[in-house]
Amino acid sequence: MLRLLYAPLSPFARKVRVAAFETGIDVQLDLVHVDVWNPDQPLGPDAPLGQVPVLLGGPEALPGSTLICDYFDSVSTGVKLVPAEPAARWRVLADHALADGIMVAAVAHVVERIRRPADRQWPQWLARQESKIVQALARLEAREFAPDRPVDLSTVTLGCALAYLDRRLPHLGWRHAHPRLARWLAEFEQRPSMQMTRFPEEKAA
Ligand SMILES: N[C@@H](CCC(=O)N[C@@H](CS)C(=O)NCC(=O)O)C(=O)O
Structure with a gap:
C-alpha cells in the first residue's frame, strides 16, 4: 500500500490526489493527514524538508508533487500525465x-x-x-x-x-x-x- 503524507489545504497535495484518481492509483493510496506547521509533531526522517506531499511505500520516500506524479506515470497502465510524443x-x-x-x-x-x-x-x-x-x-x-x-x-x-x-x-x-x-x-x-x-x-x- 502507498501512503501519502498530505494536508487538506495544500494545493500540491491536492495535485497529487487528483493525479492519483486520474491514473487509477487512488485505490492503493492511504492518506495520512499531517500538520507541517506543528513543531511538536515533526514529519520524521522520510520528510526532511518538512513539507507535504511525500509518498511512502514506493521504491523510495518520494518528496514533492511533481516527482510523485512522475512515479504514478511510471506505474499507471491507464492515463499518462505526461505524453511521450x-x-x-x-x-x-x-x-x-x-x-x-x-x-x-x-x-x-x-x-x-x-x-x-x-x-x-x-x-x-x-x-x-x-x-x-x-x-x-x-x-x-x-x-x-x-x-x-x-x-x-x-x-x-x-x-x-x-x-x-x-x-x-x-x-x-x-x-x-x-x-x-x-x-x-x-x-x-x-x-x-x-x-x-x-x-x-x-x-x-
Ligand atoms: N515543491 C513542492 C512544494 C511543497 C510545499 O510547498 N508544500 C507546503 C504545503 S502547500 C508545505 O509543506 N509547506 C511547509 C514548509 O515549506 O515548511 C511540491 O511540489 O510538492
Missing part, C-alpha cells in the same frame, strides 16, 4: 511549470499573510507574488485550455492552482481577466477527481 510533452511540461509556479507564489503569499506576524509582513513581497500569478495567468489564458483538453500534468496542476486562488486569494478576482481559463475550470471542476478532493472550509494550512 515530443511536441505534446513539451507543451504539457511548459504549461505545468507555469501552473506549478502559480502554486508556489500563491503558497508564499498565504504563508506571508497567515504565518508571519502582521508587524513583520512585507507588502512588496506580497505584491511580487501577485505579479507572478497575474503574469502567468495571462500567459496561460493565451494557451489552448479548451474545455475538452485531455487530463495531463498541466491540467491537473492548473485546476488545483486556480481552485487554490479561489480559496486563498479571492481578492485577485482572476476570472475577470481570464474568461477562457474560467470556462475551462468550470468544466474541469466537475471531474470526480476534483470533487473528491475539494479544499475544506477550515483555516488550517
